[in-house]
Amino acid sequence: MELRPQPDPCVVVIFGASGDLTSRKLLPALHNLQHDDLISSSTAVVGSARTHYTDDEFRAEMKTAVEEHSRIAPTKTSWDRFSKDLSYVPGDITGNELWPALKEKLEEIDAASGTSGNRVWYLATAPAFFGPIAEQIGKAGLLDTGGWHRLVIEKPFGTDLASARDLNATVSTSFSEDQIFRIDHYLGKETVQNLLVFRFANAIFEPIWNRRYVDHVQITVAEDIGVEDRGAFYEDTGALRDVGQNHLMQLLALIGMEPPVSWDADAIRNEKVQVLKAVRRFAQEDCEHCVVRGQYDGYRDEKGVDPRSSTETFVALNLAIDNWRWAGVPFYVRTGKKLAGKVTEVAIHFQGVPHLLFAKTAVEQLEPNVLMIRVQPNEGISLTFGTKVPGPEVEVTTVNMEFDYESDFGSGTPEAYERLLMDCMNGDATLFTRADEIEEAWGIVDPVLEYWRKGGVPGRYGPDSWGPAAADELMTRDGRGWRAPNLR
Amino acid sequence: MELRPQPDPCVVVIFGASGDLTSRKLLPALHNLQHDDLISSSTAVVGSARTHYTDDEFRAEMKTAVEEHSRIAPTKTSWDRFSKDLSYVPGDITGNELWPALKEKLEEIDAASGTSGNRVWYLATAPAFFGPIAEQIGKAGLLDTGGWHRLVIEKPFGTDLASARDLNATVSTSFSEDQIFRIDHYLGKETVQNLLVFRFANAIFEPIWNRRYVDHVQITVAEDIGVEDRGAFYEDTGALRDVGQNHLMQLLALIGMEPPVSWDADAIRNEKVQVLKAVRRFAQEDCEHCVVRGQYDGYRDEKGVDPRSSTETFVALNLAIDNWRWAGVPFYVRTGKKLAGKVTEVAIHFQGVPHLLFAKTAVEQLEPNVLMIRVQPNEGISLTFGTKVPGPEVEVTTVNMEFDYESDFGSGTPEAYERLLMDCMNGDATLFTRADEIEEAWGIVDPVLEYWRKGGVPGRYGPDSWGPAAADELMTRDGRGWRAPNLR
Numbered sequence: 001m002e003l004r005p006q007p008d009p010c011v012v013v014i015f016g017a018s019g020d021l022t023s024r025k026l027l028p029a030l031h032n033l034q035h036d037d038l039i040s041s042s043t044a045v046v047g048s049a050r051t052h053y054t055d056d057e058f059r060a061e062m063k064t065a066v067e068e069h070s071r072i073a074p075t076k077t078s079w080d081r082f083s084k085d086l087s088y089v090p091g092d093i094t095g096n097e098l099w100p101a102l103k104e105k106l107e108e109i110d111a112a113s114g115t116s117g118n119r120v121w122y123l124a125t126a127p128a129f130f131g132p133i134a135e136q137i138g139k140a141g142l143l144d145t146g147g148w149h150r151l152v153i154e155k156p157f158g159t160d161l162a163s164a165r166d167l168n169a170t171v172s173t174s175f176s177e178d179q180i181f182r183i184d185h186y187l188g189k190e191t192v193q194n195l196l197v198f199r200f201a202n203a204i205f206e207p208i209w210n211r212r213y214v215d216h217v218q219i220t221v222a223e224d225i226g227v228e229d230r231g232a233f234y235e236d237t238g239a240l241r242d243v244g245q246n247h248l249m250q251l252l253a254l255i256g257m258e259p260p261v262s263w264d265a266d267a268i269r270n271e272k273v274q275v276l277k278a279v280r281r282f283a284q285e286d287c288e289h290c291v292v293r294g295q296y297d298g299y300r301d302e303k304g305v306d307p308r309s310s311t312e313t314f315v316a317l318n319l320a321i322d323n324w325r326w327a328g329v330p331f332y333v334r335t336g337k338k339l340a341g342k343v344t345e346v347a348i349h350f351q352g353v354p355h356l357l358f359a360k361t362a363v364e365q366l367e368p369n370v371l372m373i374r375v376q377p378n379e380g381i382s383l384t385f386g387t388k389v390p391g392p393e394v395e396v397t398t399v400n401m402e403f404d405y406e407s408d409f410g411s412g413t414p415e416a417y418e419r420l421l422m423d424c425m426n427g428d429a430t431l432f433t434r435a436d437e438i439e440e441a442w443g444i445v446d447p448v449l450e451y452w453r454k455g456g457v458p459g460r461y462g463p464d465s466w467g468p469a470a471a472d473e474l475m476t477r478d479g480r481g482w483r484a485p486n487l488r
Numbered sequence: 489m490e491l492r493p494q495p496d497p498c499v500v501v502i503f504g505a506s507g508d509l510t511s512r513k514l515l516p517a518l519h520n521l522q523h524d525d526l527i528s529s530s531t532a533v534v535g536s537a538r539t540h541y542t543d544d545e546f547r548a549e550m551k552t553a554v555e556e557h558s559r560i561a562p563t564k565t566s567w568d569r570f571s572k573d574l575s576y577v578p579g580d581i582t583g584n585e586l587w588p589a590l591k592e593k594l595e596e597i598d599a600a601s602g603t604s605g606n607r608v609w610y611l612a613t614a615p616a617f618f619g620p621i622a623e624q625i626g627k628a629g630l631l632d633t634g635g636w637h638r639l640v641i642e643k644p645f646g647t648d649l650a651s652a653r654d655l656n657a658t659v660s661t662s663f664s665e666d667q668i669f670r671i672d673h674y675l676g677k678e679t680v681q682n683l684l685v686f687r688f689a690n691a692i693f694e695p696i697w698n699r700r701y702v703d704h705v706q707i708t709v710a711e712d713i714g715v716e717d718r719g720a721f722y723e724d725t726g727a728l729r730d731v732g733q734n735h736l737m738q739l740l741a742l743i744g745m746e747p748p749v750s751w752d753a754d755a756i757r758n759e760k761v762q763v764l765k766a767v768r769r770f771a772q773e774d775c776e777h778c779v780v781r782g783q784y785d786g787y788r789d790e791k792g793v794d795p796r797s798s799t800e801t802f803v804a805l806n807l808a809i810d811n812w813r814w815a816g817v818p819f820y821v822r823t824g825k826k827l828a829g830k831v832t833e834v835a836i837h838f839q840g841v842p843h844l845l846f847a848k849t850a851v852e853q854l855e856p857n858v859l860m861i862r863v864q865p866n867e868g869i870s871l872t873f874g875t876k877v878p879g880p881e882v883e884v885t886t887v888n889m890e891f892d893y894e895s896d897f898g899s900g901t902p903e904a905y906e907r908l909l910m911d912c913m914n915g916d917a918t919l920f921t922r923a924d925e926i927e928e929a930w931g932i933v934d935p936v937l938e939y940w941r942k943g944g945v946p947g948r949y950g951p952d953s954w955g956p957a958a959a960d961e962l963m964t965r966d967g968r969g970w971r972a973p974n975l976r
Contacts, residue, residue: 357684385686
């Protein structure tokens with residue numbers, strides 16, 4: 001296989017460089033990409049935030065971070081090579097000093113390192129600053145460099161449809177759509193990318209990937225931890241905005257989309273938008289039956305949380321997709337915190353056999369086929385199927401065919417952020433979310449937010465559960481049940 | 489699950505009781521069925537052959553055999569219980585003494601053990617005696633007992649279509665079709681039975697089990713041993729009669745058949761006959777391209793073999809099935825002795841994807857999906873599929889999803905003969921071959937035998953090969969290749 005060439009040397013400018021994301025994810029990812037020679041050794045990184053650091057202080061801080069968080073331990077050589085082009089420009093984005101200082105620093109780097117005016121602008125700040133920074137980058141003339149410019153925006157992208165539209169509008173005053181890379185780090189996960197490969201590199205699944213053969217789909221994104229030290233942020237956000245609007249909708253889009261015409265950013269994103277458009281918007285009266293919210297016991301005691309909070313830490317939705325492929329096939333999706341396990345799974349539940357050859361007594365345990373795609377942990381794919389129990393009777397039971405990613409490929413697969421940063425430097429937007437995708441996903445979520453604003457409270461759930469009782473009723477009402485996630 | 493009731497007590501009369509099959513398979517199977525309480529403790533066994541044994545001599549001989557060959561070691565209790573109803577009647581089937589002696593013995597047993605005139609007549613003799621014995625049983629009045637009668641006939645059933653028809657006609661002078669149980673012990677193997685369960689207990693395979701999605705099917709029945717001490721028998725038989733006409737055709741029928749209306753002997757056998765009827769008969773000119781015979785190096789030196797023998801120890805066929813499901817989908821089948829491994833496998837090779845999304849460079853290793861059903865050893869099912877290689881490139885490779893029978897169900901599954909004897913006592917003919925099935929299978933094989941009689945010699949092949957070079961050409965000519973059998 002031919003490897004892609006290294007991306008052009010560039011400067012990665014990180015706003016919010018004193019934050020967690022920078023130390024836990026971005027710096028380790030940039031170090032590792034250079035360590036593996038996947039990016040040029042001339043790639044420079046400039047951190048910026050209000051905190052005052054000298055270049056040396058910032059480097060020391062980041063060295064500790066990389067040592068602590070990187071999957072590849074830095075060696076003296078790798079760290080020296082990486083840190084020689086690592087610097088820091090402090091400042092307030094609303095002030096008058098930051099922007100000229102930044103401009104000067106970047107021009108210095110271009111001159112010294114041959115980064116040719118190429119920039120990755122990485123917004124790792126609080127969401128409120130995404131718009132203003134993007135606007136200022138343009139206004140301050142930092143885009144007039146003769147090189148390429150790419151803007152990476154972290155989630156959450158807006159807090160509802162209207163704010164997402166506003167943000168898209170603000171950002172577009174400085175950047176064109178093909179320069180904007182909205183991150184959903186789930187899309188950088190190997191198994192999430194593999195959803196597309198699995199669907200479209202295998203001829204045997206596509207013929208049964210539709211309403212004729214699929215009974216329903218379940219998508220679970222479960223965390224076992226609570227809000228930890230993010231109480232204040234979470235209190236204003238909730239599970240639907242934090243995970244539902246992005247990760248759940250992205251997984252739904254990848255499972256539900258039509259085959260794209262090519263493996264090309266816009267070809268794939270066109271199809272994702274199409275299936276999101278086809279997701280039926282909830283009328284207010286549907287919300288009563290198709291939406292469940294929950295809150296874990298003890299959430300109201302968390303730091304930064306209102307003692308009478310009605311913020312949801314769990315949400316489950318029963319979504320309908322109104323198109324030829326999926327009409328009548330419910331997609332049950334759920335996400336929550338402090339659940340019985342940390343697991344992300346997609347399960348395609350197929351219909352049963354149309355005609356049963358075996359005596360009823362022989363098939364008590366015969367379940368319809370389920371194709372299960374585990375995104376994390378234990379990335380893998382398994383298929384349940386009916387087989388004969390050895391013995392003189394014709395007794396049928398359900399067993400698993402298993403594929404385990406790690407046992408074939410080993411552990412230590414690249415982090416999502418490595419993949420996404422490299423794609424961005426290459427100008428490949430396949431794994432980033434386009435403006436219309438973001439807006440369609442908010443369009444699905446908005447009626448639920450509106451319904452919740454009218455009142456009601458989330459159902460309570462205890463530790464080691466999979467959410468409130470109502471989440472089970474969401475499925476039992478349809479004669480179905482949640483599949484117990486695989487927690488081995 | 490409700491277990492089937494024990495079959496009625498009966499007498500199993502074994503002709504050819506001094507032979508290998510009786511000591512290696514039948515007596516161990518009967519002992520084990522009684523050991524596991526699957527058949528009545530009143531079940532009696534009467535051996536018969538020309539060799540003179542007293543009852544006690546026969547019991548002693550059989551005790552040694554069961555100790556040596558049974559998967560369940562006999563205990564004092566189990567052997568005493570089993571052997572109290574084990575006896576022997578010597579005699580020549582063409583003479584005047586055997587039949588009255590047998591009649592008397594059986595009536596004694598009925599009186600003593602309550603076997604009510606129920607009989608399993610088991611023909612484990614040389615094939616030449618099948619017809620005469622069946623005829624004599626009737627003529628000697630042994631069927632006038634008021635109980636049920638079932639005749640079990642070992643393979644080979646005939647040596648071509650004409651002789652099979654003759655044998656069916658002879659046997660039917662004493663027995664009706666529903667009393668005749670033609671054994672192909674392959675059908676008693678768990679994994680062979682599981683072919684039907686797999687196909688018809690899972691809704692996801694049947695939609696792609698046809699010419700729209702299947703490129704071709706491969707069936708391999710390979711032995712690693714030579715003819716050993718069966719040279720004289722084999723010299724007159726050859727691979728096509730020994731394995732091709734029965735095991736290969738049975739596997740083809742189970743893979744190719746339409747869904748039966750029920751799990752019922754005649755419903756299943758009706759569909760098997762239908763697909764065998766649809767197998768295109770070779771015109772003599774087709775044989776040149778669609779038939780390969782081989783002979784292993786050293787075969788002519790085996791004891792009992794003609795030094796100029798042209799008997800085939802290997803055969804490969806390219807079969808076409810002329811029906812709506814399989815038109816245009818070749819079934820490549822092969823069997824042989826002294827091959828590189830002992831393995832029985834069915835591989836369904838699906839077509840490739842209709843449209844490739846990935847760059848050519850990304851998919852060098854992408855093979856179409858293959859569903860592989862291993863009958864022996866390591867019974868199991870696996871599915872190859874394309875998946876993403878972890879890393880920043882979209883590289884696709886082929887991996888396996890695996891199900892292993894033993895790791896789910898443990899080892900020590902019942903022997904084929906246990907299952908078949910019990911089914912016969914229950915009057916369940918599902919796993920036995922009906923007269924019309926036998927004749928259709930011979931109808932497929934006959935033109936090949938005729939073609940070979942016209943001349944030519946088998947291609948030679950060495951040890952550790954998978955047959956003669958021509959067997960590979962049979963597939964490469966079609967742009968395909970044999971899948972390397974899984975020998976782990």
